[in-house]
Amino acid sequence: MTEGVVYIVDDDEAIRDALGWLFQSRGVTAECFSSAEDFLAAWSPGCSGCLVLDIRMEGMTGLELFDRLCEMGAKLPVIFLTGHGDVPMAVSALKKGARDFVEKPFNDNELVDKVIEALAWEMQRLASDADAASLAQRLENLTLRERQVMDKVLAGKLNKVIADDLGITMRTVEVHRAHLFEKMGVKTAVELAQLLSSRR
Numbered sequence: 001m002t003e004g005v006v007y008i009v010d011d012d013e014a015i016r017d018a019l020g021w022l023f024q025s026r027g028v029t030a031e032c033f034s035s036a037e038d039f040l041a042a043w044s045p046g047c048s049g050c051l052v053l054d055i056r057m058e059g060m061t062g063l064e065l066f067d068r069l070c071e072m073g074a075k076l077p078v079i080f081l082t083g084h085g086d087v088p089m090a091v092s093a094l095k096k097g098a099r100d101f102v103e104k105p106f107n108d109n110e111l112v113d114k115v116i117e118a119l120a121w122e123m124q125r126l127a128s129d130a131d132a133a134s135l136a137q138r139l140e141n142l143t144l145r146e147r148q149v150m151d152k153v154l155a156g157k158l159n160k161v162i163a164d165d166l167g168i169t170m171r172t173v174e175v176h177r178a179h180l181f182e183k184m185g186v187k188t189a190v191e192l193a194q195l196l197s198s199r200r
Helices: 013-025 036-042 062-071 087-095 108-140 144-154 159-166 170-184 189-197
Strands: 005-009 029-033 050-054 078-082 100-103
Touching: 005 013, 005 036, 013 029, 013 108, 029 036, 036 062, 050 062, 050 108, 062 078, 062 087, 078 087, 078 108, 087 100, 100 108, 108 170, 144 159, 144 170, 144 189, 159 170, 170 189
Parallel strands: 005 029, 005 050, 050 078, 078 100
Antiparallel strands: none
16 A cells, blocks of 8 residues: 555546546555545645646636645645646646646556655655754754854864853853753764754
8 A cells, every 4th residue: 555645636527436446456545526626625734645636627727726735835746637738838837846747648557656656755755844843843942052052063163162162161061062962862963963964
């Protein structure tokens, strides 16, 4: 079973059913929506997975839904399906962040492979976002003095030099350094630098 959900938005019932069956047969959980409006009503900021979206639908089109989701900060990978696409439409969608643009009729296995790849990418993005949030939280928990010590540790300064720079005792620097390392979940200055390198 592939981790994640593929959301299928297509106003053609036959295509929705066929796609739902196709993804389920390859171990991908699928949820179907008959309109962009229905998907939009069900979407929330915590929604993750992959969106397979028909371009032309009654009411809100796939491109309009995509634009609306982008405005609301959605980061779902989106694969457009169309029987009427043209190059400018595809280029525009891809420039806005769509993951792929597939013309009907499509190869079933290739489409599923693209969705599985997009779901894997989404899982990595979620993990990366969680790591970044965790790091930001740890940094927020540092006191002002611990931040000052951290900056100097990262600059490669020894405890004695840091003590002189900050006008405090070396023992106090050692205490702040120990608290800093504990809060950041590292044991050495090198680990601290490696941890923070992802923020630069």
